[in-house]
Amino acid sequence: MAWLRRLRVGLRGVLRRTRVEAELDEELEFHFEREVEEQLRLGRSEAEARRLARLAIPGVASIKDECRDQRDWMRLQRLLADLRLGVRVLSRSPVFAIVTVTVLALGIGAATAVFSLLNGVLLRPLPYPDPDRLIRIFETAPMSQGGEIRSVANPTVADWIARTRAFEGIAAYGPWSVDLTGGDRPEQLPAAMGSARLFRLLGVGPQLGRLFAPDEELPGGPRAVLLSHPLWRDRYGADPALVGKSILLNRQPFTVIGVMPSGFDFPAGALLWSSLAVDHEFDARQARHLSVLARLAPGVTIEAAEADLLAAERDLAGQFPRNYTGFGVGLIALKERMVGEARPMLMALFGAVSFFLLIACANVANLLLARAVAREREVAVRLALGASRSRLVQQFLVEFLLLFGAATALGLLAASWVVGMVRAVGPADIPRLDGVSMDLEVAACAILTVLITGLLFGLIPALRGSNPDLIRSLKSAGALGATRTKSLRLRGGLTVAETAIATTLLVGAGLLVRSLDRLARVDAGLPLEGLLTFHIGLPPERAQDNAFVVSFFQQVRERLEAIPEVVASGMTSRLPLSGSDHSTSFRLEGDAADPGSERSAQDRAVTPGYFRALGIPVLRGREFTEDDRPDGVPVVMVNQGFARRFFPGADPVGQSLLMGGRRVIVGVVGDTRQFSLDLPAEPELYMPHAQRPWPWLSVAVRTRSDPRGIVNAVRQAVASLDPDMPVTAVRTIDELASAGIAQRRLLSQVLGGFAGAAFLLAALGLYGVIAYQVTLRVPEIGVRMAFGATRTEVIRLVLLRGARLLAAGTLIGLIAALLLAGSLRRFLFETTPADPLTYAAIAGLLMVVGLAACVIPARRAAGTDPVSAMRAE
Numbered sequence: 001m002a003w004l005r006r007l008r009v010g011l012r013g014v015l016r017r018t019r020v021e022a023e024l025d026e027e028l029e030f031h032f033e034r035e036v037e038e039q040l041r042l043g044r045s046e047a048e049a050r051r052l053a054r055l056a057i058p059g060v061a062s063i064k065d066e067c068r069d070q071r072d073w074m075r076l077q078r079l080l081a082d083l084r085l086g087v088r089v090l091s092r093s094p095v096f097a098i099v100t101v102t103v104l105a106l107g108i109g110a111a112t113a114v115f116s117l118l119n120g121v122l123l124r125p126l127p128y129p130d131p132d133r134l135i136r137i138f139e140t141a142p143m144s145q146g147g148e149i150r151s152v153a154n155p156t157v158a159d160w161i162a163r164t165r166a167f168e169g170i171a172a173y174g175p176w177s178v179d180l181t182g183g184d185r186p187e188q189l190p191a192a193m194g195s196a197r198l199f200r201l202l203g204v205g206p207q208l209g210r211l212f213a214p215d216e217e218l219p220g221g222p223r224a225v226l227l228s229h230p231l232w233r234d235r236y237g238a239d240p241a242l243v244g245k246s247i248l249l250n251r252q253p254f255t256v257i258g259v260m261p262s263g264f265d266f267p268a269g270a271l272l273w274s275s276l277a278v279d280h281e282f283d284a285r286q287a288r289h290l291s292v293l294a295r296l297a298p299g300v301t302i303e304a305a306e307a308d309l310l311a312a313e314r315d316l317a318g319q320f321p322r323n324y325t326g327f328g329v330g331l332i333a334l335k336e337r338m339v340g341e342a343r344p345m346l347m348a349l350f351g352a353v354s355f356f357l358l359i360a361c362a363n364v365a366n367l368l369l370a371r372a373v374a375r376e377r378e379v380a381v382r383l384a385l386g387a388s389r390s391r392l393v394q395q396f397l398v399e400f401l402l403l404f405g406a407a408t409a410l411g412l413l414a415a416s417w418v419v420g421m422v423r424a425v426g427p428a429d430i431p432r433l434d435g436v437s438m439d440l441e442v443a444a445c446a447i448l449t450v451l452i453t454g455l456l457f458g459l460i461p462a463l464r465g466s467n468p469d470l471i472r473s474l475k476s477a478g479a480l481g482a483t484r485t486k487s488l489r490l491r492g493g494l495t496v497a498e499t500a501i502a503t504t505l506l507v508g509a510g511l512l513v514r515s516l517d518r519l520a521r522v523d524a525g526l527p528l529e530g531l532l533t534f535h536i537g538l539p540p541e542r543a544q545d546n547a548f549v550v551s552f553f554q555q556v557r558e559r560l561e562a563i564p565e566v567v568a569s570g571m572t573s574r575l576p577l578s579g580s581d582h583s584t585s586f587r588l589e590g591d592a593a594d595p596g597s598e599r600s601a602q603d604r605a606v607t608p609g610y611f612r613a614l615g616i617p618v619l620r621g622r623e624f625t626e627d628d629r630p631d632g633v634p635v636v637m638v639n640q641g642f643a644r645r646f647f648p649g650a651d652p653v654g655q656s657l658l659m660g661g662r663r664v665i666v667g668v669v670g671d672t673r674q675f676s677l678d679l680p681a682e683p684e685l686y687m688p689h690a691q692r693p694w695p696w697l698s699v700a701v702r703t704r705s706d707p708r709g710i711v712n713a714v715r716q717a718v719a720s721l722d723p724d725m726p727v728t729a730v731r732t733i734d735e736l737a738s739a740g741i742a743q744r745r746l747l748s749q750v751l752g753g754f755a756g757a758a759f760l761l762a763a764l765g766l767y768g769v770i771a772y773q774v775t776l777r778v779p780e781i782g783v784r785m786a787f788g789a790t791r792t793e794v795i796r797l798v799l800l801r802g803a804r805l806l807a808a809g810t811l812i813g814l815i816a817a818l819l820l821a822g823s824l825r826r827f828l829f830e831t832t833p834a835d836p837l838t839y840a841a842i843a844g845l846l847m848v849v850g851l852a853a854c855v856i857p858a859r860r861a862a863g864t865d866p867v868s869a870m871r872a873e
Contacts, residue, residue, distance in 0.1 A: 083398060090399060093371070100367050101407045106757060107360030108411025112443055113418040114353040118346055120436030126335050127263065129203035130295075134334040135302060137170070137292040137309065141600065142326025149330055151288045153323075154276060156316070160292075163312035166305035168297050171198035172290040173267065176274055177537055177696055181248045181724045188535075188728040189231070192270040193278050201295045202266060209243040209258025216257075217275040219282050224275065225254040229262040231271040249274075250539040251724065267291070268338075268431060280540070285323045293334065306331050325594075338431045344826055345430075345743050349750055351823070352505060356754045359501045362494045363761045366768060368400065369491050408447055412438070430743070495765045496809040502762040503813020503846060505755035508824055510838040512748035515829040519741055522829075525672030525681065526576060527615045530567075531733040532707035533575055533700050536718060536725055543695030546630065550690045552721070553607060553697060559717040560701055565710050570610030571689065571697040574602075576672040577736040578698070584685070586659035588646060601642055601683040602674060605694045610686075611669055613702045614733075621653040621667030628688040635688060636663040640671045642683035657685070676740025678829045700733070707732050744827050759846075762809070763853045770802045771857040795858040802854035803847075810846050814839055 039049035090097045125131050138149040139156070157172040164170075173194030180187045196211040205211065206226060216224040225247070227236075236242050246253040254274065281287035296305055309329040317324035332340075419438045536556065542548055553571055560569040574580035585598035608624050611617075619640065628635055636657055643652045652665045671681035689697075703710055715727050738745070785794065821833035831838075 083402070087402065090402060096367060096371060097403060100364055100403045101410065103360050103363050103367075103761065104404060104407030105410035105414065107357045108408055108447065109414035109418065110353050110754065111357050112412060112415035112438060112447075113422070114349050115445055116415065116419050116438045116442045117422065117436055118350055119442050121342055121430065121432050122339055122346055124432075124435070126338075131335060132333070133168075133296040133298075134201070135294050135296060135305070135331050136334055136337045137294055138330040138332075139288065139313075140328040140330050150327075152290050152292045153285050153287050154279060154282055154290055155285045156288075157290070157292055159316055160309065160312055163315060164305075164308045166297055166300045166308040168295040169197055169201045170292060170294040171195055171201050172276065172292050173198050174276075174279070174290040175267075176278060178249050178272065179251070179537070179539060179724070179726055181251055188537075188726040189271045190269045191272045191274070192267050193274045193276050195276055198293060201293055204261065204264055204266075206258035207261040208240055209256070211258065212275045217277055219277050219279075221277055223252060223254045223277075224257045225249065226258045226260055226273040227256055228260055228264065228271045232259045250541075252539070252541065265434070278540075280543075285320060302331050302333070342430045342743070344823070345747050348508075348747055348823060348827070351820070352508070352751050352754045355501045355505055356758055359498050359758045359761055362498050362501075363765050366491050366494050366498075366765050368396075369494075404451060412443060412447075415443075491765075491768070492805055495762070495768075495805050496812065498758070498762040498765045499806060499809025499846065499850070500813035500816060502755065502758040503810050503842060504817045504820065505751065505758050506842045506846070507814065507817035507839060508821060509748065509752040509755040510842050511821060511824060511828055511831055511833065511835060512744065512751060514835060514838055515827065515831045516741070516744060516748055518830045519677050519744070522673070522677045524577060524677060524737060525616060525670050526733070528732075528734045528737055530703045530705070530707055531614065531700055532703060532710065532714070532730070533698060533733055533736065534714065534730040535696065535698050535728045537696030538725075540695075546693040549693040549695050550630070553689065555721055556699070556718060557607060557609065559720060560699070560714065563710055563713045563717060565703045565705055565713075567702040567704055568609055568613040569699065569701045570613035571607040571699050572610055573605040573694045573697060574674075575698045575700065575733075575736065576614070576674055577676065577733065577740055579675050579740060581675070584659060586657045586685075589656050589658065591658075599646065601638075601646075601685050604684060604686050605689045605692045605697075606686050607689045607697075610700070613700045614672075615702070616672060617670045619668045619670060620651065621665070623667055623669070624686075624688045629690050632691070634661055634663040634691055635666045637667040637669055637686040638665055639669050639681065639684045639686075641681045642685055643668050645683050663687070677737055678741060678744070698729075744829075747827055759849070763849055766802060766805060766850055767853040767857065770798060770854045771860075798858035799851060799854050802851060802858075806847055806850040810843055814843060 035052075036049045039052050040046070044052065126134065128134060137152065137160075139152050141150050151174075152172065154172055157170055161170050171194060173192055176191040176193040178189045178191040180189050195217050196213075199205065199211055207229065209226075211226070212224055213222075215221040227242075232238060232242065242256050243258060244256065246255050248254075249272075260273075276282060276290075279290075281289065294305075296302070306329060309331070313324060313327060313329055317327070416438050419436060423433055423436055538549060538552065542552075557569050557571065560566055574582055582603060583600050584603040585600050587593070587598055591599070606624065608626055608628075611623050621637070623637065624635070638652055646652070647655065652668060655665050657663045657665065669686070672684075673679065674682050674684070701707065701710070701714065711730055714730075718725055718727050784797075817839070818834060825833055
């Protein structure tokens with residue numbers, strides 16, 4: 001083969017370099033001696049003949065290069081020579097090499113890390129067959145109840161399966177509260193319940209064992225469970241004999257029927273699965289608490305499937321008007337449902353890293369331009385000695401590729417560290433984060449992007465640096481010629497671009513920081529200091545006895561309040577700022593009893609002492625006491641938002657709500673933020689836990705000192721009542737509040753980091769341009785000072801040049817920020833994308849710091865000695 005022959009010749013040339021060079025020298029010497037003999041025949045003297053022969057064969061070095069170009073092996077040898085020369089040249093300029101490698105490594109590392117995040121979360125398809133046909137189905141509430149999306153009841157799913165034809169299958173699933181006992185310490189595991197149909201829809205079967213049998217999917221049937229691969233491996237040592245054996249879940253024996261394959265994670269985080277038989281509301285049509293997954297039939301669109309479901313929902317409304325009147329359906333692709341909330345943040349990060357990559361490449365181009373000008377005399381000498389322009393361009397690009405190679409290695413190391421850190425500490429509400437990795441495909445994409453961008457920027461100084469004015473360059477390195485003027489203009493343009501990009505990033509970061517500052521000032525409705533929260537729950541066999549449930553949690557409160565550091569304790573079915581959503585329907589006295597016309601509000605079951613423990617003020621009426629027993633008058637408390645919406649201008653205390661019976665409103669409390677600090681308080685109603693027993697409660701403990709310091713005492717207090725009861729989700733209320741704005745904080749931190757680095761690069765670029773300009777204008781400055789210009793006037797002259805570049809870049813950046821800031825709107829809180837204070841502050845900061853970067857070259861220019869400057873010229 002031709003390529004194999006060329007490779008063999010090339011290797012021969014490298015291994016036998018001395019001999020081949022000798023053959024080339026002999027050939028040139030032969031031609032030279034022939035020319036000398038010809039001149040001697042014409043009667044020339046020996047010396048004259050040799051002089052004329054040298055003139056007849058000019059540029060021996062150039063001829064050698066041309067001869068080498070005719071041989072493939074020499075290309076490889078020249079490349080190796082260029083690499084050796086590049087290493088020597090760069091080693092003589094360590095500051096330039098270190099700065100360039102650092103800037104490129106920052107760009108490569110940032111791009112690779114963000115590309116990995118985008119690929120892992122947004123771009124990578126779901127690991128199931130035909131994932132585009134998997135959809136999530138919701139019900140939508142009547143407009144009288146807000147019209148929001150709702151979960152679905154299990155009987156509804158069974159009816160949809162029987163009444164629709166647009167789907168290959170429909171399956172329901174939901175969270176399952178599981179206590180794993182039988183070991184050294186009870187442990188609560190994230191688990192899910194779902195039918196065998198769920199796994200078949202996903203196209204995933206167990207690695208060991210089988211799926212649920214029909215009798216295991218019905219209440220009262222055999223209790224069965226599937227284990228995740230991590231749980232089977234870490235807790236049970238990957239023992240295949242475990243299949244068919246029993247384990248204790250919620251203090252009841254469950255038979256392990258199978259182990260799911262490694263990597264299966266649906267719903268996210270679940271470590272084991274039971275069938276829907278464990279659902280205590282299996283047959284309740286009004287219990288809308290399950291998620292629904294479906295697979296579209298081949299060729300069926302989401303729109304056609306929605307129409308099919310709506311027809312089924314109308315049939316159900318006719319058959320069960322109380323449960324379905326006014327309800328609709330909503331469909332969304334499974335992947336969009338999983339990643340949709342994270343998409344805006346990730347796209348904002350993508351935009352930020354793209355800007356940062358541009359500014360990094362522009363900064364490197366500025367450095368390469370400065371270096372090309374500094375090497376003008378060297379390049380001119382090499383051209384005068386016969387080197388070709390293409391040879392010099394190749395040498396410049398080889399030097400850039402050496403820098404790029406070192407930067408790539410450092411950048412990939414940094415990206416690997418960043419990706420690992422994001423996986424470890426990233427916000428919990430970013431889906432598929434565990435699957436994010438820096439694979440070869442992502443790394444190659446990032447490196448190729450940076451390489452192409454870098455070569456485009458690197459080729460400009462390579463072409464300019466290889467074509468200097470030979471006479472001027474050899475004669476003087478100090479005159480301000482056309483080449484250097486063009487170089488100065490190009491560097492100035494790059495500096496304006498850097499400043500504009502940095503301005504855009506700084507404005508975005510400034511808007512987010514301003515939003516976080518306003519969020520920090522939001523009144524959550526309760527003091528966030530000194531409050532510890534955790535979850536405890538009774539097993540199903542004990543949860544059926546309401547008297548025991550009430551008595552048990554009352555004893556837990558007594559044990560907790562016996563801890564010396566505890567001020568107060570209370571319990572609730574759902575904590576503020578937890579994001580938990582649970583609503584109930586009711587009517588006011590005088591409302592029509594039409595199906596679907598009920599009102600809706602968030603509902604909570606709370607124990608006595610709850611409002612005191614959380615610091616929620618009771619504004620009117622009274623709070624719950626131990627006297628609000630199951631056999632007492634049914635009572636309820638409401639928050640201010642509830643009173644404003646349903647009793648505008650009236651006092652709700654003493655009024656009644658109709659919700660499966662009459663309940664009297666006995667008090668009004670302050671509003672608390674339920675979902676996060678950036679969302680307004682919802683209308684809420686509270687019922688005494690004794691009148692609505694709840695077997696799983698969140699506990700709030702108010703302490704006199706650091707709440708984390710009593711965690712062990714809390715565990716001991718609970719264990720003194722039930723040693724098999726796990727204490728889970730131990731967090732302070734402040735950590736709950738922080739979790740609700742984790743995406744905002746992460747975006748603010750990352751964008752702020754990019755903006756800060758970009759700002760530093762822009763300031764360094766501006767400093768370099770002004771310093772370079774001062775160097776070129778030393779003769780001019782000397783003349784000005786000789787004619788009477790003062791130091792102040794010289795400083796003003798230099799600063800004016802810097803101010804013009806700054807002003808141009810800042811103005812362009814502010815306009816770009818104004819156009820792009822709308823993409824951050826969803827992350828802003830009480831801050832508009834055109835917030836004038838942020839724009840003014842960023843512009844002022846840029847001008848102050850930018851002009852400060854110009855002060856050093858300005859002072860250097862003012863110290864110019866006119867005589868020395870004019871003599872040098």
